[in-house]
Amino acid sequence: MGDPKAFLTIHRKEAGYRPVHDRIHDFGEVEQTLNSGDRRLQASRCMDCGVPFCHWACPLGNKPPEWNDALYKGDWELAYRLLNSTNDFPEFTGRVCPALCEKACVLNLTEHEPTTNREDEAAITEHAFEENYVRTHHPERNGQKVAVIGSGPAGLVAANRLNLMGYAVTVFDKNEDAGGLLRYGIPNFKLNKAVIDRRMKVLRDEGIEFKFNTEIDLQALPTGFDAYIVATGTPEARDLAIPGRDLKGIYFALDMLAQQNRILAGKELKREELVTARGKDVLVIGGGDTGSDCIGTAHRQGCKSVIQIEIMPQPPIGPDDPQKPWPAWPRTLKTTSSHEEGCTRRWNINSLRFLGKNGQVTGVEVQEIAWKPNPEGGRPLMEPVGKPEVIKADIVLLALGFLKPQHPKLADNVFLAGDASSGASLVVRAMASGRDAAAQVDTFLKRH
Numbered sequence: 301m302g303d304p305k306a307f308l309t310i311h312r313k314e315a316g317y318r319p320v321h322d323r324i325h326d327f328g329e330v331e332q333t334l335n336s337g338d339r340r341l342q343a344s345r346c347m348d349c350g351v352p353f354c355h356w357a358c359p360l361g362n363k364p365p366e367w368n369d370a371l372y373k374g375d376w377e378l379a380y381r382l383l384n385s386t387n388d389f390p391e392f393t394g395r396v397c398p399a400l401c402e403k404a405c406v407l408n409l410t411e412h413e414p415t416t417n418r419e420d421e422a423a424i425t426e427h428a429f430e431e432n433y434v435r436t437h438h439p440e441r442n443g444q445k446v447a448v449i450g451s452g453p454a455g456l457v458a459a460n461r462l463n464l465m466g467y468a469v470t471v472f473d474k475n476e477d478a479g480g481l482l483r484y485g486i487p488n489f490k491l492n493k494a495v496i497d498r499r500m501k502v503l504r505d506e507g508i509e510f511k512f513n514t515e516i517d518l519q520a521l522p523t524g525f526d527a528y529i530v531a532t533g534t535p536e537a538r539d540l541a542i543p544g545r546d547l548k549g550i551y552f553a554l555d556m557l558a559q560q561n562r563i564l565a566g567k568e569l570k571r572e573e574l575v576t577a578r579g580k581d582v583l584v585i586g587g588g589d590t591g592s593d594c595i596g597t598a599h600r601q602g603c604k605s606v607i608q609i610e611i612m613p614q615p616p617i618g619p620d621d622p623q624k625p626w627p628a629w630p631r632t633l634k635t636t637s638s639h640e641e642g643c644t645r646r647w648n649i650n651s652l653r654f655l656g657k658n659g660q661v662t663g664v665e666v667q668e669i670a671w672k673p674n675p676e677g678g679r680p681l682m683e684p685v686g687k688p689e690v691i692k693a694d695i696v697l698l699a700l701g702f703l704k705p706q707h708p709k710l711a712d713n714v715f716l717a718g719d720a721s722s723g724a725s726l727v728v729r730a731m732a733s734g735r736d737a738a739a740q741v742d743t744f745l746k747r748h
């Protein structure tokens with residue numbers, strides 16, 4: 301541990317976002333970076349706690365005290381090696397992880413100034429690529445083959461781990477390129493896709509084979525492999541089956557987000573195929589992160605206005621959540637960079653029916669509700685409190701989450717990973733699950 305008292309004198313400093321007026325007109329990453337001096341000062345604040353709750357909170361078991369110490373001392377390469385020993389792709393988590401570790405940081409307990417682990421992680425990894433010490437490995441082959449279905453974060457981590465163990469790995473994906481929701485969900489303003497391409501080059505150079513535009517029937521897996529990992533995510537979005545659902549102008553969030561990312565990658569579309577918010581009043585139904593990504597995308601497309609509604613109550617304003625005290629993840633109100641760019645947010649709003657004219661959506665009839673305790677226990681009961689009202693909208697985006705996939709009984713040599721196994725979650729959890737699945741495959745194949 302570098303400076304045992306640094307946390308007493310140095311305050312948490314975040315790099316922050318580019319100013320709204322600057323970022324709102326492009327899809328470049330919104331987050332800025334600190335200079336390396338400030339970055340090292342931030343790393344010096346880590347106290348190397350006797351019981352490091354950050355290890356426990358990070359699904360990958362990352363060890364911030366170890367790499368923060370190396371960073372503080374200026375040994376960026378050691379910091380990367382330590383970070384990379386538990387985190388295969390820290391350039392992804394460094395950009396999009398909600399940083400479960402920071403909420404569990406001891407410095408978050410009273411002063412609410414935790415260490416800046418996520419940003420440190422991103423900076424260490426960018427440095428590693430810039431200074432060219434991300435190694436390309438050439439593992440000795442062990443003669444066994446594994447197929448990975450799905451190239452999202454879970455599939456990529458599983459493929460990476462198995463490849464490094466000596467298995468010949470082929471990754472299949474129905475999309476035209478790798479990354480799953482990293483590429484076709486998360487907007488470029490949160491994660492520039494060149495970051496995925498850069499890692500893909502390493503994985504290809506290390507010998508992993510990728511087959512894109514290849515949808516695999518999970519009941520008839522490709523032959524010639526000793527084991528399989530199914531990391532196919534959560535393909536089915538939750539719908540809103542209320543009257544008027546068949547009107548034009550109502551889309552799932554991913555219809556817009558995936559299309560926008562493809563356009564930025566160079567795809568050309570006909571005007572009538574475009575899912576665009578340009579010049580429109582936008583209504584986002586669903587108050588979570590996917591909804592927030594729709595807001596940022598709508599702004600960049602040139603929308604007129606955005607409203608986001610959520611059926612659940614407004615979460616408590618942080619930093620503490622009495623229901624989930626430290627070191628647990630607090631369920632407090634989250635204001636993202638997209639919210640900062642302009643949006644009306646409402647909670648306790650139920651959608652009753654879509655309204656339209658000439659087959660095109662023009663708004664949604666909604667009603668304010670309250671949640672009452674259920675006398676029989678279980679899920680609280682919804683009760684209307686306000687009069688129905690209409691929210692005008694030219695385009696409605698449904699951001700209501702994803703259904704947990706149901707899988708047929710799998711053969712003994714088939715293993716699930718990521719959202720396909722847990723239901724919709726986080727990149728960091730998908731990566732941890734991909735790593736676990738790779739270890740399971742290795743154990744299985746060594747036994748058979």
Ligand SMILES: Cc1cc2nc3c(=O)[nH]c(=O)nc-3n(C[C@H](O)[C@H](O)[C@H](O)COP(=O)(O)OP(=O)(O)OC[C@H]3O[C@@H](n4cnc5c(N)ncnc54)[C@H](O)[C@@H]3O)c2cc1C
Nearest residue numbers: 450452453454474480481516532533718719725726727730
């Ligand atoms: C809009 C949006 C924003 C998000 N933002 C964040 C964020 O900021 N931070 C965060 O931590 N998490 C975020 N998440 C969640 C995160 O992206 C997912 O939890 C994570 O990507 C899951 O990884 P995965 O590998 O399990 O699945 P996915 O990323 O969904 O990848 C599954 C892959 O399998 C492929 N596939 C599916 N079926 C088949 C088949 N039959 N044959 C071949 N290929 C197939 C798909 O094409 C896809 O490439 C976000 C999710 C969404 C939707």
Ligand code: SF4
Nearest residue numbers: 358362393397400401
């Ligand atoms: S992956 Fe996320 S939770 Fe883990 S150390 Fe990095 S920022 Fe923290």
